[in-house]
Amino acid sequence: ADWTHMCKTVMLCIRKHLEQITSVGPRTVGSPENEITTVNYLLDQIEQIRSESKTGPHFITVDIQRPTGCFSLGGFTISCYDHVTNIAVKLQPKTSAQHFMLANCHFDSVPNSPGASDDAVSCSVMLEVLHSLVNLSMPLKHGVIFLFNGAEETKLQASHGFITQHPWAQQVRAFVNLEAAGVGGKELVFQTGPENPWLVQAYARAAVHPFASVVGQEIFQSGLIPSDTDFRIFRDFGNIPGIDLAFIENGFLYHTKYDTPERIHTNSIQRAGDNILSVLKHLVMSEELADSSEYRHGNMVFFDMLGVTLVVYPAHVGTIINYVVAVATMIYLGTKCILTTGRYICELVCAVCVLILSWVITLLTVLFVALLVKLMGRSMFWYSYFYAAICLYGSAAIGIIVLIHTLAKTRCRVSRVDLAELFFDVSLLLWCCVLLFLTSCGWCSAYLPMMMVVFPLISKLLLSRHFRARGATLQYSVLYLMGLAIPYIHIMFLIRVIFEVFTPILGRSTSETPPDFIMALLVALATVILSSYFIHFIYLSRSTKWILAVLGSVFTLMFVLVGCGLFFPYSADPSSPRPKRVSVQHITRRFHSLNGSLQSSDSGFCINNQDYTGMQYITPYIPQINDSICTLCQEQLPYYGFPRKSWYLPAPEVSPKAPLEFQLLSRQETEGGTIKMTFEVKGPSHMSLYLHPHAGVSLSSWSFGGGTPGFNLSGKYFVFYSHGLDAAAWNFWFEIQSSDASPDEGWISLAISAHYFSGSDGRSEQLESLLKRFPAWVFPASWISTYHMYRY
Numbered sequence: 001a002d003w004t005h006m007c008k009t010v011m012l013c014i015r016k017h018l019e020q021i022t023s024v025g026p027r028t029v030g031s032p033e034n035e036i037t038t039v040n041y042l043l044d045q046i047e048q049i050r051s052e053s054k055t056g057p058h059f060i061t062v063d064i065q066r067p068t069g070c071f072s073l074g075g076f077t078i079s080c081y082d083h084v085t086n087i088a089v090k091l092q093p094k095t096s097a098q099h100f101m102l103a104n105c106h107f108d109s110v111p112n113s114p115g116a117s118d119d120a121v122s123c124s125v126m127l128e129v130l131h132s133l134v135n136l137s138m139p140l141k142h143g144v145i146f147l148f149n150g151a152e153e154t155k156l157q158a159s160h161g162f163i164t165q166h167p168w169a170q171q172v173r174a175f176v177n178l179e180a181a182g183v184g185g186k187e188l189v190f191q192t193g194p195e196n197p198w199l200v201q202a203y204a205r206a207a208v209h210p211f212a213s214v215v216g217q218e219i220f221q222s223g224l225i226p227s228d229t230d231f232r233i234f235r236d237f238g239n240i241p242g243i244d245l246a247f248i249e250n251g252f253l254y255h256t257k258y259d260t261p262e263r264i265h266t267n268s269i270q271r272a273g274d275n276i277l278s279v280l281k282h283l284v285m286s287e288e289l290a291d292s293s294e295y296r297h298g299n300m301v302f303f304d305m306l307g308v309t310l311v312v313y314p315a316h317v318g319t320i321i322n323y324v325v326a327v328a329t330m331i332y333l334g335t336k337c338i339l340t341t342g343r344y345i346c347e348l349v350c351a352v353c354v355l356i357l358s359w360v361i362t363l364l365t366v367l368f369v370a371l372l373v374k375l376m377g378r379s380m381f382w383y384s385y386f387y388a389a390i391c392l393y394g395s396a397a398i399g400i401i402v403l404i405h406t407l408a409k410t411r412c413r414v415s416r417v418d419l420a421e422l423f424f425d426v427s428l429l430l431w432c433c434v435l436l437f438l439t440s441c442g443w444c445s446a447y448l449p450m451m452m453v454v455f456p457l458i459s460k461l462l463l464s465r466h467f468r469a470r471g472a473t474l475q476y477s478v479l480y481l482m483g484l485a486i487p488y489i490h491i492m493f494l495i496r497v498i499f500e501v502f503t504p505i506l507g508r509s510t511s512e513t514p515p516d517f518i519m520a521l522l523v524a525l526a527t528v529i530l531s532s533y534f535i536h537f538i539y540l541s542r543s544t545k546w547i548l549a550v551l552g553s554v555f556t557l558m559f560v561l562v563g564c565g566l567f568f569p570y571s572a573d574p575s576s577p578r579p580k581r582v583s584v585q586h587i588t589r590r591f592h593s594l595n596g597s598l599q600s601s602d603s604g605f606c607i608n609n610q611d612y613t614g615m616q617y618i619t620p621y622i623p624q625i626n627d628s629i630c631t632l633c634q635e636q637l638p639y640y641g642f643p644r645k646s647w648y649l650p651a652p653e654v655s656p657k658a659p660l661e662f663q664l665l666s667r668q669e670t671e672g673g674t675i676k677m678t679f680e681v682k683g684p685s686h687m688s689l690y691l692h693p694h695a696g697v698s699l700s701s702w703s704f705g706g707g708t709p710g711f712n713l714s715g716k717y718f719v720f721y722s723h724g725l726d727a728a729a730w731n732f733w734f735e736i737q738s739s740d741a742s743p744d745e746g747w748i749s750l751a752i753s754a755h756y757f758s759g760s761d762g763r764s765e766q767l768e769s770l771l772k773r774f775p776a777w778v779f780p781a782s783w784i785s786t787y788h789m790y791r792y
Helices: 001-020 032-055 116-134 159-164 168-173 197-206 216-220 230-238 267-283 288-295 315-339 341-377 388-410 416-440 444-470 474-507 517-532 535-540 545-563 766-773
Strands: 058-065 068-072 077-082 087-092 100-106 141-148 172-180 189-191 242-247 300-305 308-312 581-590 598-609 646-650 661-669 675-682 686-693 696-701 717-723 731-740 749-756 778-791
Touching: 001 032, 001 267, 001 300, 032 087, 032 116, 032 535, 058 116, 068 159, 077 159, 077 216, 077 731, 087 116, 087 159, 087 230, 100 159, 100 230, 100 267, 116 172, 116 267, 141 159, 141 168, 141 267, 159 168, 159 172, 159 230, 168 315, 168 696, 172 267, 172 288, 172 675, 189 216, 189 267, 189 300, 189 535, 189 545, 197 242, 197 267, 197 288, 216 300, 216 444, 216 474, 230 242, 300 315, 300 444, 300 474, 308 315, 308 416, 308 598, 315 341, 315 416, 341 388, 341 416, 341 517, 341 545, 388 416, 388 517, 388 535, 388 545, 416 444, 416 535, 444 474, 474 517, 581 766, 598 766, 686 696, 686 731, 717 731, 766 778
Parallel strands: 077 717, 100 141, 100 172, 172 242, 581 778
Antiparallel strands: 058 087, 068 077, 087 141, 189 242, 300 308, 581 598, 598 646, 661 675, 675 731, 686 717, 686 749, 696 731, 749 778
């Protein structure tokens, strides 16, 4: 009863923090809501916790950091920041500590979103974890630094400021980063390390509700998921290992107005709190933290079994297991080749060709169906009706596989039992090939094909005599399926998680590749994986006509329903919204000639689509937004003048109360023969600088991150800048080298965009009027911008 009461009390406190933090609305960097209101609330709560620690074995030190810096994000993007906010809280025993864990969250949000899940709930949980740790009666062996960072959504800036500039950063040995890619649900460990297997082992021992997958880690680090977290900053700039956790459920609402506290279930918060507290307690009491370099080398294979327990073993052990399983498979198949005539090898090769052909035709068929869906103008029908995609593409995929193998069976003069066993061996062989390939590549995800080899192989060996004696009886079928249960249940659980993550991502992808193709491929691949050992039953069955009839009926019905437009992609249903994302900038553009005079200007609403469907569903509601105003990239302008493909609707000029001030301070020729230009900018908290050296001109150095620009094939450079309150003017310089002393078009085009996200400057009467015309199922992220382009 006492434990239940304490849990309820903690949950009430977390809910209170969450409601308070999100009640101010969006918390963009540089806004009073982020820099003053939220900071003051966090400091007030931390002070209350510190007052309770005076009599305990621990003490708390609080430091407010406002760093300034620049760094490269890879490629040709530079992130610069000035006076962003970090609240660092050091918890340590009164006997002091030399080694610290870092727990990180961020309290800022994207514009137009209250950011409850991303990432206010993590900060709320961290406050209560701090409260729980400070009240422990037993002193901690090591310390914990709780970092509440106020600039994550602006290219991970605050974490960079802490790990590269704060004196406490030198004492950090490992970190736990709390993030979100959805709204609530389970928090998934989707990346760890680099190396440092002791961290995964610590999570496995301590986590109350484990949910982790090395498959997720390898998918995320491959770049397939267009996102990044502070994990990257701590890893790359601090050389510190860590654990990255994120909520992944309901990613449809991520970075929208629907990311509100009431959508985060209490169970999700309870799970996160239990796990984070347990893992931190374990780590700060561990020996490994004191000398983590001693335990640095090696990777781990890790995966949870339905969230009940976490399976963890070293990657080198996994490699040995994988090769042993592969050798056992080759012995099994080799023995068959030896004991039978040479005909078995020919039959095996033919069966492999039939199986691979069925897979290829299946993939081509579902892609063709996806193409028809696109041509009918029904792209993304699955966004609100996921199971409609499963029914349409899944029935097509299964139907093609069943049809091809039914035709193959009717043309073979081999008994059904022999064919069934032959195709079992083929599936085993192909999974073994996948196992060898992934293992040789060093992928820890090779445990999946290992499971798909070892369990079916053991099951088949145990049932082989029964199968030969009695054929496919009901008892055999049940025992065979039981042998497949463990790998199939695990893979189906993993496939569900993959669809849960990728479906919302595909729904907000701006790629030119139709997301229907990718969805169709994912469904087809899932079908191929899950069908591999069930092909065995196609050859055992006397007839598949009724299966084909059912699958054909389902496919035909779904295709007609999709073609008729029954499945509208978006929904404004409050219980389960599926919003269409667009961004709307009320922008004024000014283009200056080589002598500095204003050459031309225009103003309008720059509307950017955030998914594949364009404006086809919006035009009936706002006829002015149609393809006749679609504006493509203008290559001659830095950043094209527009971000990607846009719809530009003329509108009155914007007049921010705090307009951008931009000036060239000096231009001089250096001893090395380069031209050095120095500039000063005063403007809002978010600005973007675009540089486009003209033909025959190159950037030789600049004041951004390291001093030497990277080589850029397109010749364009992008600098993102943000600042907190009371920041000084932004001063920067660059040097250019030109083969032409005075080109007609100048040496370089420079554009600077100012983005007004908060306050009265972030809105206009015309913008508000336009936003009201969008249908309820549209989420328009909106702000005011100005764009100035100069040539020098």
